[in-house]
Amino acid sequence: MLLGVIADDFTGATDIAGFLVENGMRTIQLNGVPKTTLDIDADAVVISLKSRSCPVDEAIDTSVSALNWLRQQGCQQFYFKYCSTFDSTREGNIGPVTDALLNALGEDFTIVCPALPVNGRTVFNGHLFVMGELLSDSGMRNHPVTPMTDSSLVRLMDNQSSGTTGLVNYQTIEQGAQAVAERFAALAREGHRYTVLDAFNQSHLETLGEAVKSLKLVTGGSGLASGIAKNWTEHLSDQSSAKQAGKPQQAKTVVLSGSCSIMTNQQVANYAQKAPHLALDVKACLEQQDYCESVFQWVLENLEADFAPMVYATAEPEVLKAIQAQYGAQASSHAVEQFFSQLAHQLKENGVQNFIVAGGETSGVVTQSLGVKGFHIGPQIAPGVPWVKAIDSKLSLALKSGNFGDVNFFETAQGFYHD
Numbered sequence: 001m002l003l004g005v006i007a008d009d010f011t012g013a014t015d016i017a018g019f020l021v022e023n024g025m026r027t028i029q030l031n032g033v034p035k036t037t038l039d040i041d042a043d044a045v046v047i048s049l050k051s052r053s054c055p056v057d058e059a060i061d062t063s064v065s066a067l068n069w070l071r072q073q074g075c076q077q078f079y080f081k082y083c084s085t086f087d088s089t090r091e092g093n094i095g096p097v098t099d100a101l102l103n104a105l106g107e108d109f110t111i112v113c114p115a116l117p118v119n120g121r122t123v124f125n126g127h128l129f130v131m132g133e134l135l136s137d138s139g140m141r142n143h144p145v146t147p148m149t150d151s152s153l154v155r156l157m158d159n160q161s162s163g164t165t166g167l168v169n170y171q172t173i174e175q176g177a178q179a180v181a182e183r184f185a186a187l188a189r190e191g192h193r194y195t196v197l198d199a200f201n202q203s204h205l206e207t208l209g210e211a212v213k214s215l216k217l218v219t220g221g222s223g224l225a226s227g228i229a230k231n232w233t234e235h236l237s238d239q240s241s242a243k244q245a246g247k248p249q250q251a252k253t254v255v256l257s258g259s260c261s262i263m264t265n266q267q268v269a270n271y272a273q274k275a276p277h278l279a280l281d282v283k284a285c286l287e288q289q290d291y292c293e294s295v296f297q298w299v300l301e302n303l304e305a306d307f308a309p310m311v312y313a314t315a316e317p318e319v320l321k322a323i324q325a326q327y328g329a330q331a332s333s334h335a336v337e338q339f340f341s342q343l344a345h346q347l348k349e350n351g352v353q354n355f356i357v358a359g360g361e362t363s364g365v366v367t368q369s370l371g372v373k374g375f376h377i378g379p380q381i382a383p384g385v386p387w388v389k390a391i392d393s394k395l396s397l398a399l400k401s402g403n404f405g406d407v408n409f410f411e412t413a414q415g416f417y418h419d
């Protein structure tokens with residue numbers, strides 16, 4: 001095993017796993033830290049945690065136990081994967097987890113690299129942009145759990161970590177990997193514990209991948225994965241098999257959408273023009289015991305349509321606000337998550353094999369209720385969203401981050417099936 005990745009949520013984990021496979025690394029994703037050592041034949045292992053917005057101590061504990069497990073498997077480099085929009089609060093969890101991982105490894109320097117230019121996340125002079133807008137001007141400023149109101153990565157990291165943060169700007173990066181490595185050494189000598197990396201195109205990420213070769217720990221979004229994978233090329237065996245193991249089969253499929261992002265709203269509206277669709281009644285989720293059973297029956301009746309039936313909680317901001325005002329934000333989102341968890345389980349028991357899921361938290365609860373322990377990674381439907389196939393059953397899942405994919409995503413995903 002060459003590379004061990006600790007991802008702070010489920011869609012983030014499949015995101016980076018997809019890029020590793022795309023770049024020739026045979027990759028396995030495990031849901032949570034395994035209780036024992038496993039006999040894994042892969043170049044990289046990604047452990048998905050639900051540590052993005054849990055209490056800081058819990059995030060540190062699960063991340064360090066993931067690190068310890070990966071070390072026991074013989075991993076040589078470690079990658080702490082967080083969101084390309086740096087989703088975190090002043091308390092964490094990115095800073096405290098980075099500190100804990102550095103301490104556990106006995107290291108004193110690492111990088112902060114959320115850039116993912118292929119999905120419009122760029123870093124310029126240490127400021128994070130989302131589709132050309134400063135992070136603090138983007139939709140992320142209204143995120144219900146981790147609102148991002150500052151775009152300076154240096155300041156964000158300084159505020160939530162124990163050390164200080166430097167910057168490697170794009171002028172240095174454009175001088176090549178050697179110049180970047182020299183800048184790391186200079187920043188470490190000045191006493192910095194982390195450095196933010198500029199990157200606004202793929203060429204920057206390739207240079208950075210080479211420059212971080214000798215760092216035991218790297219941290220960032222999934223963008224850097226392609227550059228890092230290239231460092232291992234000479235150690236990789238059968239690269240052609242990398243994507244085969246995770247291909248989805250033609251089978252009964254359902255689309256479950258629990259994200260309210262701008263992009264998911266567009267995807268749901270588009271797909272509803274072609275496929276059977278049912279909008280979730282949040283009041284019924286909260287108050288009606290047999291509601292899930294009636295939606296389950298509706299899905300069964302629509303499984304033979306040309307496009308898979310879609311059940312969605314996805315709502316425009318005003319509608320969501322009204323629901324939250326009436327029932328409470330926590331109670332309503334919890335009820336929606338429980339609903340999807342129960343529905344997914346019932347559908348699996350009744351022969352549905354392929355699940356296309358929109359939303360990070362939603363993907364987490366659905367994956368857990370399906371009882372999947374880990375995944376083989378298949379082909380990418382859109383940048384950062386691969387098909388994944390359970391290692392211990394026939395289930396295939398597409399776990400879509402709220403913001404990812406284009407407007408045709410749900411339809412495109414079903415075009416990947418083979419017999």
Ligand SMILES: Nc1ncnc2c1ncn2[C@@H]1O[C@H](COP(=O)(O)OP(=O)(O)O)[C@@H](O)[C@H]1O
Pocket residue numbers: 258259260261282313314315320323324332333334336337358359360361362363400401402403
């Ligand atoms: N109509 C709705 N009313 C209340 N909560 C909702 C509704 N639709 C979705 N939610 C909740 O919003 C949250 C969306 O988060 P998530 O699934 O992570 O999506 P994203 O990836 O866009 O952040 C989930 O907890 C979900 O249950």
Ligand SMILES: O=C(O)[C@@H](O)C(=O)COP(=O)(O)O
Pocket residue numbers: 009011012013015016082083084085221222359360361384400401402403
């Ligand atoms: O880095 C990213 O943007 C994604 O991999 C990711 O972490 C998405 O999180 P959600 O938007 O909560 O699905």
